[in-house]
Amino acid sequence: MKRFAPIAAAGALLVALAGCAGGDAGPGAGGDDDIVVGFAQVGAESGWRTANTKSIQGAFEEAGIELKFSDAQQKQENQIKAIRSYIQQQVDVIAFSPVVESGWDTVLKEAKDAGIPVVLTDRAVDSKDDSLYVSFLGSDFIEEGKKAGEWVVQEFADADSVKIVQLEGTTGAAPANDRAEGFADVIGADPKFEIVASQTGDFTRSGGKQVMEALLKSNPDVDLVYAHNDDMGLGAIEAIEAAGLVPGQDIKIVTVDAVKDGMQALADGKINFIVECSPLLGEQLVDIVRKVVAGEEVEKRIVTEETTFTQEQAVEALPDRQY
Ligand code: GZL
Numbered sequence: 001m002k003r004f005a006p007i008a009a010a011g012a013l014l015v016a017l018a019g020c021a022g023g024d025a026g027p028g029a030g031g032d033d034d035i036v037v038g039f040a041q042v043g044a045e046s047g048w049r050t051a052n053t054k055s056i057q058g059a060f061e062e063a064g065i066e067l068k069f070s071d072a073q074q075k076q077e078n079q080i081k082a083i084r085s086y087i088q089q090q091v092d093v094i095a096f097s098p099v100v101e102s103g104w105d106t107v108l109k110e111a112k113d114a115g116i117p118v119v120l121t122d123r124a125v126d127s128k129d130d131s132l133y134v135s136f137l138g139s140d141f142i143e144e145g146k147k148a149g150e151w152v153v154q155e156f157a158d159a160d161s162v163k164i165v166q167l168e169g170t171t172g173a174a175p176a177n178d179r180a181e182g183f184a185d186v187i188g189a190d191p192k193f194e195i196v197a198s199q200t201g202d203f204t205r206s207g208g209k210q211v212m213e214a215l216l217k218s219n220p221d222v223d224l225v226y227a228h229n230d231d232m233g234l235g236a237i238e239a240i241e242a243a244g245l246v247p248g249q250d251i252k253i254v255t256v257d258a259v260k261d262g263m264q265a266l267a268d269g270k271i272n273f274i275v276e277c278s279p280l281l282g283e284q285l286v287d288i289v290r291k292v293v294a295g296e297e298v299e300k301r302i303v304t305e306e307t308t309f310t311q312e313q314a315v316e317a318l319p320d321r322q323y
Contacts, residue, residue, distance in 0.1 A: 051279040070085075098174070100171075151308070165195075
């Protein structure tokens with residue numbers, strides 16, 4: 001249902017109460033086709049993001065709910081502008097994936113003051129005031145980092161020393177912060193594991209390639225690359241091959257996401273292990289929006305189900321991968 005300016009709303013309410021025919025029936029009278037949602041997406045930086053956008057747009061189209069959509073090109077100021085525009089348009093619900101964790105309190109307070117509920121998808125914010133959003137829907141990134149670390153500990157059980165290059169996601173982003181934290185928690189228990197270099201590739205394939213080219217020059221004896229997403233891992237593969245080395249053998253690679261291109265590289269033996277991070281959040285977001293608009297309770301934190309893949313499992317899973 002489209003929201004009215006206060007005066008108009010009072011008028012519409014009077015009309016509804018008087019039972020007069022014609023005009024808008026006022027808030028609460030419509031079904032799904034009256035709901036309007038504003039979604040501020042991070043950008044289109046990776047295969048994961050493309051799949052996430054497809055999932056969200058497809059689910060809202062299927063549900064017959066109007067979705068206003070913006071692509072911030074990975075800039076926080078663009079997401080803030082988009083959220084302010086949705087507030088101006090008085091949408092029923094705002095949803096977004098915060099490109100970084102900090103700097104959201106002001107605009108989220110503006111949405112709260114306008115009476116517009118906000119749903120966080122995919123990435124979290126570090127605000128102390130959790131009344132600024134109704135729910136978070138996404139992955140446990142610390143757990144993802146731990147799963148990557150556990151595979152490394154097992155894979156290098158017989159090694160005396162393991163030199164690691166870490167390709168970080170976007171600086172300040174929840175998945176970058178938390179995947180680094182979870183990974184460090186696990187490998188930090190054994191001093192044989194050494195992160196010799198750690199640098200952001202901004203979750204992009206080109207970023208991963210550029211950083212890996214530079215880090216290979218300064219760390220020619222690296223044993224393992226831990227990339228915070230498949231796209232940076234795929235970029236690292238290009239750099240490793242350009243240096244005349246064999247990815248997956250001379251330098252092992254562990255990544256996060258499990259998008260189709262990453263799973264293909266895993267099946268081909270160029271990546272050694274992938275921790276899944278599901279982008280398919282669209283249907284769950286539609287469900288949350290319907291509950292919020294209907295005034296029903298929604299869980300504060302809804303964590304998505306995810307698994308991991310070895311090279312053998314990737315060969316099995318590839319034919320059925322949705323993204
Ligand atoms: C994780 C998501 C990350 C992906 C990257 O939920 O925010 O952003 O891991 C994407 O591929 O760019």
